[in-house]
Amino acid sequence: MLRKYFQPRVLWAPRDSGWWVASTFIVGSVLFGLGAAFPLIPGFPQEIINVVYLAGSSLYLIGAVIQAVQGRKMAINDQGDPEATRRFADRNSRAAIIQAFGAVLFQTSMTGTLIRSLSTIQQESVVWAPDLVGAISFVVASTMFYNLHYPIQQRQDDRVSARFLALLNIIGSGFFVLSAVGAYIVPLTDQSLYPQIANIGTFVGAIFFFISSIPGLPPKKKG
Numbered sequence: 001m002l003r004k005y006f007q008p009r010v011l012w013a014p015r016d017s018g019w020w021v022a023s024t025f026i027v028g029s030v031l032f033g034l035g036a037a038f039p040l041i042p043g044f045p046q047e048i049i050n051v052v053y054l055a056g057s058s059l060y061l062i063g064a065v066i067q068a069v070q071g072r073k074m075a076i077n078d079q080g081d082p083e084a085t086r087r088f089a090d091r092n093s094r095a096a097i098i099q100a101f102g103a104v105l106f107q108t109s110m111t112g113t114l115i116r117s118l119s120t121i122q123q124e125s126v127v128w129a130p131d132l133v134g135a136i137s138f139v140v141a142s143t144m145f146y147n148l149h150y151p152i153q154q155r156q157d158d159r160v161s162a163r164f165l166a167l168l169n170i171i172g173s174g175f176f177v178l179s180a181v182g183a184y185i186v187p188l189t190d191q192s193l194y195p196q197i198a199n200i201g202t203f204v205g206a207i208f209f210f211i212s213s214i215p216g217l218p219p220k221k222k223g
Contacts, residue, residue, distance in 0.1 A: 009217035022216025024063030029210035031056030036203035064103035095144035102137025138173035172208030
């Protein structure tokens with residue numbers, strides 16, 4: 001299975017919808033990882049961290065929307081069973097839509113952090129709640145993809161590791177949930193409950209999503 005990660009990949013394939021999904025999740029995961037690591041640098045501007053997170057969530061949203069649009073077009077091995085194809089398309093589409101919904105909530109959360117005029121109570125409802133629900137949506141969607149035995153990146157040539165890739169996303173989503181819990185804003189304060197847990201959860205979750213997205217890039221053709 002590990003050989004798939006060392007297989008040469010096409011880094012630029014804009015005509016391939018799977019490439020768009022994989023590349024946006026890869027770059028988005030890198031940005032989320034950087035956003036979680038930057039606070040370790042003394043005096044690093046919070047405004048830059050917020051922009052990095054917003055850019056990462058925007059890429060997640062783009063990839064999730066493309067996946068939701070393409071979800072009903074995915075083929076399965078048994079082309080001779082129209083009913084099986086329809087059921088697969090329905091379930092794959094539902095999972096993709098739930099993931100896109102979670103990405104929208106992530107985007108709402110990250111946008112909210114840039115709005116400095118909000119009161120503490122408003123921050124708690126506009127920033128924290130969407131972050132938590134968005135992370136839970138990712139867990140639900142990843143679990144549905146896992147049950148479909150299908151890679152979240154939509155690559156037709158990687159069915160052997162399909163469930164493994166989905167499992168990585170379940171674990172990564174779980175760390176995003178942990179991050180959201182740690183980022184809970186204590187009422188009447190401007191402080192997160194467990195900021196270190198929030199950063200660790202985001203960083204580890206981003207690593208899992210980064211690793212699981214690599215096989216979504218098109219493999220280079222031999223010869």
